[in-house]
Amino acid sequence: MPTLLIALLAAATSAAPSQKVKVAIVPLTAGEGVSEKTAASITEVATSEVRRIPSIQLITQQEVGTLLGFDRQRALLGCQEDTCIAEVGGALGVEHLLFGTLSKLGESWLVTFKLMEVKRAKMLAQADRRIRNGTVDDVLDAMAPMIKELFGNPELAPPAPRPARTDGKPALPSESGPVAPAWAEEPYDFAGKRPELQVATDGKGRYFAFVPYSSEGQALFVGDGKRLFEQRIVGASAQGGSFDYSFWEPRAPARWQAGFGVKDGTPQLQCGKTAAPLKLLGKSEAKKLLDKAQLYKPRWRRHAHALARDDEGNYYFVDRAREPEGNKDFRLFIGTKGKMRAVKVEDAIVDEAGEIFFTSLGRLKMKRGAQTEAEFVVGALRTSLVWLAVDRNAAFAYGELGAYAGEVLGTACDGIF
Known part of the structure; x- marks a missing residue:
């Protein structure tokens, strides 16, 4: 290994906190009967309790906001899918996420904390409290035992130190630093009336909303039916009643191997050398889906x-x-x-x-x-x-x-x- 890389990796090792588990704490979601200000205050108390644990390197809610920005933070915290959770941890460079909710129903406070391992999208621990006829002070008093309950999991023990190499060449860094996420979920603004979209499906939960090729423009959105993301169209052609769109897909060996179009009335998707036929939805079925769907700008930024x-x-x-x-x-x-x-x-x-x-x-x-x-x-x-x-x-x-x-x-x- 070159001398330069040895120096580089040594600097990385000395700059990182010694053998601590990285945890990001994000603001409690304010549920029914609770203001965001109250939820933020309770989060601060929970943060103080986590900070007492010597084996934890904590990234606070303020640092989360600084790293991600307010709009992206809101989008990240609202996601529920495993892939989305993995991206949150990747964006922050942490192993675990601590999040939860705070609500007040009638005379009862409801507090929930969840601790998740990002890499495996696995729930490590959950702590719940129902505090009847209590005050905010009672909720604050519950923070210490709840945090203790969450972080008593043996899977949170700090990793064993890596053995030193005997050849004088340190190993590559074992963890990433925090970086801004590469994606965003920004609602699409049509700046007026939304064009009439047709919809096709692969029958496996994927939907393709599109505007057929015309001199006035082209459009293609793809997703699970609830969220549809715009595709970056990099080429288009038409002949008779058929058309083809080539869209941005850097993993395709060649540009023509990433496309969508309609041939002889049948929609088709091409991801590779062979095009797969899709089913075109009827107008009423398409309208029903689109009325409930949210359209977004391209996800990858x-x-x-x-x-x-x-x-x-x-x-x-x-x-x-x-x-x-x-x-x-x-x-x-x-x-x-x-x-x-x-x-x-x-x-x-x-x-x-x-x-x-x-x-x-x-x-x-x-x-x-x-x-x-x-x-x-x-x-x-x-x-x-x-x-x-x-x-x-x-x-x-x-x-x-x-x-x-x-x-x-x-x-x-x-x-x-």
């Missing part, structure tokens, strides 16, 4: 920006927010294939000569010219990297590389590629 590798198989992958144009919202992932770890980009320089991404561990330099060069620099130590063209390695970057492991892009080919 980032794109692969740069990819490099050293001679020992360690990859350096950078992605970037799609909007606004010219933004400096970058994320850096470092590691071996399938074991990529996020490192926060603190600043970036982007100009005609190339790019420099600054992190607490060092800086990644990308020089552009007749021959593109890349290197990772820690002080005076430099490791030369091989530049890999992102457009030719998109399927690898979004899949096998592992930077986005467990994440859902929100495309029509999710679950196929």
